[in-house]
């Protein structure tokens with residue numbers, strides 16, 4: 439089954455920590471940082487890996503600093519589930 | 534500490550660095566240009582907006598810039614910045630822009646459009662600029678039906694000068710010059726200038742939008758798309774009001790201000806098209 443996977447990249451130097459994106463995110467994937475950027479603002483970080491790439495956060499961002507990526511991934515291509523393994527694991531992904 | 538366990542559930546399998554590497558791999562697999570679906574448009578410069586955190590001006594700028602970008606009219610669009618919080622708008626739009634004296638943006642836009650009728654011309658103004666000092670220019674520009682777009686950002690207060698009462702301040706709303714709340718008996722009523730403008734025969738498309746939620750942002754963007762399209766077809770004045778917030782002078786956090794906007798501003802300033810092709814005007 440195909441699955442939609444999203445991701446965002448925030449330009450944290452331009453983020454002002456208004457949290458409008460966090461409120462708009464249906465996945466509750468965003469939260470304020472504990473540190474400040476060089477302008478002294480708390481910035482937004484992604485705390486969950488469940489982004490669907492819905493673009494809600496970037497739509498409401500007053501600073502226009504959120505890039506959104508979305509991809510429909512085939513489960514077959516998905517990295518295998520790791521179970522019953524001890525020791526080092528190396529995972530490579532063909533691009 | 535940020536720890537991640539493998540699915541075995543064995544406490545010995547706690548990963549720290551590896552988990553981060555995994556996350557990085559997963560990230561790299563999708564964050565490339567091929568999958569990019571939303572980013573800051575090229576028609577905005579890289580400058581950091583001077584607006585306060587959470588201010589609706591930023592979203593409004595971005596929407597206009599996105600539409601200019603999508604229509605591929607970056608080199609054919611001229612904007613006019615106001616006096617008010619958006620006074621530095623020309624630093625942020627990566628297009629030709631000029632600054633107008635307080636309230637006179639639509640008059641300057643008229644001049645530019647008449648000399649360069651093939652350019653797309655828009656003015657960007659706040660409530661103090663457009664609905665107070667510039668009322669005369671605004672009304673007459675619309676009455677002449679100049680073929681421009683007027684963008685009116687209404688947050689019900691004078692932002693740049695420190696939160697004085699504006700013509701659009703709501704009844705009972707506190708500002709530095711109405712510290713006990715706006716009282717209609719002495720201060721008059723909030724001005725719905727957008728409805729007034731819709732009664733003028735020469736205006737073509739008059740609408741009121743907001744940018745407080747993702748759904749409203751999408752609708753507002755459609756309004757900008759239509760307005761630029763109508764300008765291309767030389768239909769007459771398009772007027773888009775954006776009901777916006779002013780967290781700083783409303784003395785709220787951005788989240789509180791958007792909630793207040795929803796509950797107070799939007800009940801008085803109702804969203805939607807006031808005059809649009811195919812729709813009866815408010816006359």
Ligand code: SF4
Pocket residue numbers: 444445446462463464465466467468488489490491492493494495496506
């Ligand atoms: S794109 Fe959607 S799901 Fe992903 S972080 Fe933004 S709002 Fe949340």
Ligand code: SF4
Pocket residue numbers: 448452453454455456457458459460481482495498499500501502503504587
């Ligand atoms: S909406 Fe934009 S500026 Fe506000 S916290 Fe989110 S990323 Fe930062």
Ligand code: SF4
Pocket residue numbers: 583584585587588589590618688692693778779780781782
């Ligand atoms: S004073 Fe108000 S309108 Fe001006 S930038 Fe700040 S929040 Fe925005």
